Amino acid sequence: MAGVISAxxxxxxxxxxxxxxxxxxxxxxxxxxxxxxxxxxGKTTTIRMLTGVLRPDxxxxxxxxxxxxxxxxIASVIGVVPESRGFYDWMSGEExxxxxxxxxxxGDRARAVRQLLADVGLADRGGxxxxxxxxxxxxxxxxxxxxxxxxxxLFLDEPTLGLxxxxxxxVQQLLKRLNEGGVTxxxxxxxxxxxxxxxxxxxxxxxxxxxxxxxxAELQRQTDSEDLRDIFMALTND
Ligand SMILES: Nc1ncnc2c1ncn2[C@@H]1O[C@H](COP(=O)(O)OP(=O)(O)O)[C@@H](O)[C@H]1O
Ligand SMILES: [Mg+2]
Numbered sequence: 001m002a003g004v005i006s007a008x009x010x011x012x013x014x015x016x017x018x019x020x021x022x023x024x025x026x027x028x029x030x031x032x033x034x035x036x037x038x039x040x041x042g043k044t045t046t047i048r049m050l051t052g053v054l055r056p057d058x059x060x061x062x063x064x065x066x067x068x069x070x071x072x073x074i075a076s077v078i079g080v081v082p083e084s085r086g087f088y089d090w091m092s093g094e095e096x097x098x099x100x101x102x103x104x105x106x107g108d109r110a111r112a113v114r115q116l117l118a119d120v121g122l123a124d125r126g127g128x129x130x131x132x133x134x135x136x137x138x139x140x141x142x143x144x145x146x147x148x149x150x151x152x153x154l155f156l157d158e159p160t161l162g163l164x165x166x167x168x169x170x171v172q173q174l175l176k177r178l179n180e181g182g183v184t185x186x187x188x189x190x191x192x193x194x195x196x197x198x199x200x201x202x203x204x205x206x207x208x209x210x211x212x213x214x215x216x217a218e219l220q221r222q223t224d225s226e227d228l229r230d231i232f233m234a235l236t237n238d
Contacts, residue, residue, distance in 0.1 A: 003026045003027050003028045003029065004027055004028065004029040004031075004063065004064055004152070004153055004184050005025060005026070005027035005033075005050060005061075005062075005063055005153065005184070005186060006025065006026050006027070006061070006062045006063075007023060007024060007025040007026075007046075007049075007050065007059065007060070007061045008024055008059055008060050008061075009022045009023070009024060009058065009059040009060075010022070010023050010024075010046070010049055010056040010058070010059030010060070010061060011023070011056060011057050011058050011059055011208075012042075012045050012049060012054060012056055012057050013057060018208055019042045019045040019208055020042040020045050020046050020049070020056075020208040021042075021207070021208035021209050022059070022208075022209065023042070023046060023059075023205070023208065023209065023210055024210060025046075025050075025203060025210070027184060027186060027201075028184075028201075029152075029184055030179075030182060030184055031184055031185070031200055031201055032175075032176075032179045032185045032187065032198060032199050032200045032201075033184070033185065033186050033187065033199060033200070033201050033202075033203070034187055034188075034189065034194075034195030034198065034199030034201065034202035034203065035047075035186060035187060035188040035189070035195075035202075035203055035205065036188075036189055036190070036191075036192065036195045036202055036203065036204050036205070036235065037188075037190060037204060037205035037206055037211075037231075037235075038190055038206065038231065038234045038235060039190055041190075041205045041206050041207065041208070042205055042207070042208040043157065043158075043188040043190075043205060044083050044157055044188070045208075046205070047080075047082075047155050047157050047186070047188060049061060049068070050063070050068070050155065050186070051074070051078060051080050051155050052068050052069075052071055052074050052075070063077065063078060063153065064077045064152065064153065075149075076149060077151060077152050077153055078151050078152075078153045078154070078155060079146035079147055079148075079149065079151030079153070079154045079155070080146055080154075080155045080156075080157075081139075081142050081143055081146045081154070081155070081156040081157065081159050082157050083157040083158055083161075085142050087130045087138060087141070088130065089129060089130050089131030090129055090130075090131065091129065091130055092126060092127050092128055092129055092130065093117060093122055093125060093126045093127075093128070093130060093133070093141050093144075094113055094117065094126040094127055096130060096141065096145065097112075097113045097116055097117065097126075097141075097144055097145060097148065098110075098113050100145050100148045101113055101148055103148075104148050104149045106148065106149075112148070113126070114126075116144040116147060116148065117144065119144065119147065119174070120140040120141065120143055120144040120147075120174060121140060121170065121174075122137060122140055122141060122144070125137065134167070135162055135163055135164075135167065136163050136164065136166065136167025136170060136171070139159060139160075139163060139167065139171055140170065140171065140174070142159075143156075143159070143171065143174060147178075151183065152182070152183060152184060153183070153184045153186065154175075154178065154183050154184070154185050154186065155186045155188075156175070156185070156186065156187050156188065157188045158188055158189055158190065159171055159175075159187070160172065160189075160194065168194075172198060175187070175198070176198070187199060190235060191235065192232060192235040196216050199216075200215065201213065201214065201215060202214065202215070202216060202219060204219065204228065204231060206227075206231050211227060211228055211231055212228050
């Protein structure tokens, strides 16, 4: 069983710069998978390849057993919360979600939108303009948008960046609940403490390469490796 997310020797360069360099990843269904690495390590580039936004220069990716070039299937099983997303500030949260529900041809859109807003704790703000939302509310709305198609695999690229502690806690609780409900979560972060308390498995990426993978305890046992110790030091300096 290849796992629900599988990448073999994927690479991506921007000009001369190798952003991702022969990366292998295997994520089991139902995992809360941490993708940990310092800024510039190649996390966003990897997520963009895994979610079909960028084509790798080489290597193969399968999601839910389908090659990543099978865009239609991939789009039907994944949800993505990208690193940053623009919103139309004049739109209400409800209108925003309704737009995506229409794209995904959801049957009873009004009901689906109501449910999504309730799931992310925005039930009482659905009718107001997104421009009036706090950062945390916008992030939860982004999460609701990623959930429109009831994905089995959810990718999040540093989803708590710039949120206050309450906002971080809200997003993480929501993700825990989704994971308990069976959703596979792929969670990228540059903060060790964040993935340490959330994730069942952690992959450490540095300079586009996989530095280590395992449970937190397994990673801690490997810190006699000088490389990994240096990476860990960098990841806790925030
Ligand atoms: N669009 C781009 N053009 C050129 N270089 C890029 C681009 N996106 C990322 N890079 C470079 O690729 C490397 C990996 O970046 P990225 O995947 O964004 O890392 P991370 O998300 O871990 O911070 C960095 O050196 C970054 O400067
Ligand atoms: Mg990034």
